[in-house]
Amino acid sequence: MSRISQQELESYLWGAAVLLRGLIDAGDYKQFIFPLLFFKRISDVWDEEYQTALADSDGDLSYAEFAENHRFQIPEGAHWNDVRQTPKNVGMAIQTALRQLEAANPDLLAGIFGDAPWTNRERLPDETLKNLIEHFSTQTLSVANVPEDELGNAYEFLIKKFADDSGHTAAEFYTNRTVVHLMTQLLAPQTGESIYDPTCGTGGMLISALTEVKRSGGEYRTLKLYGQERNLITSGIARMNLFLHGVEDFQIIRGDTLADPKHIEGDRLRQFDVILANPPYSIKQWDRTAFEQDKWGRNFLGTPPQGRADYAFQQHILASLSNKGRCAILWPHGVLFRNEEQAMRNKMVEQDWVEAVIGLGPNLFYNSPMESCIVVCNRNKPAARKHKVLFIDALNEVTRERAQSFLKPEHQLRILDAFQAFADQPGFAKVVTLAELQSQACNLSIPLYVKRQTSNTSSAANSEQPASLAEAWDNWQTSGRAFWQQMDNLVETLDQLVSETEPDA
Template identity: 30%
Template sequence: MTTTLEQQLWAAADILRGKMDASEYKNYLLGLVFYKYLSDAELREVYEQENGQTTDFPDRTIQYQTLTEWFEEDAEELTEIIQLQKGYFIQPAQLFYTYRQQADRYEFNLTDLQAGFNELERQGNLFKGLFADIDLTSTKLGSNAQQRNVTITEVLRALDEIDLFEHDGDVIGDAYEYLIGQFAAGAGKKAGEFYTPQAVSRIISEITSIGQEDRTPFHIYDPTMGSGSLMLNIRRYLSNPKQIHYHGQELNTTTYNLARMNLILHGVDQERMNLNNGDTLDSDWPTEEPYQFDAVVMNPPYSAKWSAADKFLSDQRFERFGKLAPKSKADFAFLLHGFYHLKDTGTMGIVLPHGVLFRGAAEGTIRQALLEMGAIDAVIGLPANIFYGTSIPTTVIILKKNRATRDVLFIDASNDFDKQKNQNILLPAHIEKIVKAYKKREDTDKYSHVASFEEIKENDFNLNIPRYVDTFEEEEPVDLVQVSDEIAKIENELSEKQSSLLDMMNQLAVTEESKEIIEATKRILLGGQHE
């Protein structure tokens, strides 16, 4: 993430964070960042239409002038061309650049910004409801219209300093991670969301792409997609990123809109975007072709509650396993949902708490069934405290269908991290080590082990990682003679220091008032020597 993105998000958030909770102000900031991106992308598109493709864009003032001149000459033609190229058209009066200029002249009005939101939302299903969570009439922005104007004016100025096209990465995802990390480690938790750190996304993305790098088209599915960043990471590892089709579902409407913004920001057109706002477990989706995918990636809410109603025993996703995940812990329900939607040739990666590896009862039955069919390919233990909103250690489980073997690769990466102030961080070297171990699939002392099905069966299908990877480090034997010598040496040094201090005290010129204090100190020191 560029320093500018961090600095300006900080500046903008600083304006709002005294007025509302972080889970609210991130909606304003991310929505405005998205609107700015669309506005600035339109300015660039118009400039390129007039001057030919370029990577060297002039100042936005010149870009804006190009747009307004064309708009005044033939508004209908310009609108048609930009809508064809970008899928939307923002009127010159409603561009983010225009609002910023008005803010600098103290002429900005919130009603104009709301009109811009409304007009964009009318331009097809892709944008419908995207700004529903941005309430520009909220008294949290100010008790009256003038105060609310001032607040948003300051936010506009801060955000407009970000050059979104110079940012190398996942803008919405990086901004979301930064806001949660800096201002509200609990913001995601309050909203029922768990953001997947980029490092974990990269591990899952790289592993699920192995052997499928050249597949076109490539279909990826995330049934609990959050901001969509876990799906977007797959682009790093495929030969044809423009041939990726994204399928995702999200229960929380605010987060669902965030994912839509994120995919649009990354140039995903409507034909390659199949997203749904719904409850993944309660009602299966998608049910129409395609409903099975080359990669399934998931970071569901950990140990969430669900109905576990009897009707699910005849649901195609769960019926073959004979048991349902318990009402108090839906972890295996999410896993089986994802596994059902995986192609026979695909790979699935899911992040879950460690309890799924060893808990008994219904979960033990499901785990045994998965192991007997050879579905569990690898179990990767991650360090604790790498997720925002929870400090628990987690595991990445890799699943496949129709494997030739039923062995399981265990990787214990729980001790490999960089400790920072509030979070533990996985560095590129740690990620590379995990992926390399997955590819090699062999025993490495204190790090990885390939367990046969018979070994797992002997362990009653318990997949707790320490049963298979011994990371115990024996302490060096204690040399008692050396310790005794060191203690004697310390005692001699202490005696010498006390004697020196007593000599110094005897030489002091003291008053009657301090005499008693010095004598008492001597008694303590001498008493310590005779103990």
């Protein structure tokens, strides 16, 4: 078989999803397509390993089947080809094979295939499932045919396509990958470090950390990757993602990070060198009462209000940092200035956790027009950065094409250069001392510190009137940004109050 090009691979994978159109919601594609893709990969790699062992043993059939020659064990009757030959009740055959694979590989695959309704013949008749299996069977997904990096990239392509088609639910499992790449570069993970995402979705941030270490020439195989994800299907997708990228040392555990953190060492939270996260924002359904008496000590800044668990996640992340740990967290701007979280924010700032606050442009949250920000914290700030916070206003460092917003490489580079320089850049970056922050009640709203530069500053300085209509507009926008951020927060709060007071239907 010849190598499959990246374009052919992406077309092949998306072609499988097209077969489901009209039968199930686009948001449900992932729970069927990803398990079948992984099942096909496991089977084809097993065959490849079998042929290699056969060649090494001069045709010893028994030796070629030894468990030691295979990464995953495939029980008799649970190979892709067995399912392909099933004449009817194909959904049951698929479900049975997947459960047998999980049972035969409990340490690696327990629960990985999720709980998709394979046997619902109204949604997935035999004909559709046979078409899917035949479509996947048109390619051999061996390592020789499709190396791990290439299949991993195609898997990420498919995750994004599903996010594009999933509407408002996309943000629950997908974070804009250009933002993820920027966050990873800001933290610069190193060989041998432990990396954690407490709300890992499909694993994109962990994959990005791996890719960044590879790109910088580090030994990526020594990285230790950890994640927790509440959703069963999404946690399975994350594990498949890491397997398909060739990662071996990882732990993705299903569970609610606030209610039941799974990464524990002894009687305390496990601590990590690098944490990347895009937590669900302003969730209302969480156990605030339990958090008031949190046995893991994650309420050291205080207990957040019931309607906003943001600082519960923030404290979980800070409590999970090692002595040299640093984190980058993607948030809406409200966490920077909301009055109800002021006391917690004050403590976080005064304890010198915060290293940088980076404001990004609108529409980078999936299917949301909100502006986002990255909060970078560091347990081991360099001496020159202690008792200081860098603010970066990168509102305009964004591109929008075909209804998609993203950061171009030059946008990421400008932000990264400013972060590494840690110096004032008029209109873009400002280093603020702890004393200055305290004079503003530790409000971290970026427009308070980074003043936008007009295009004709010198002429404006010599005149009481703006030099042009464009300059007047720019001045108005600058002065109004902080106000409108506060207004967005007020509207969100009022919406919350209305929803809480409305009688149940």
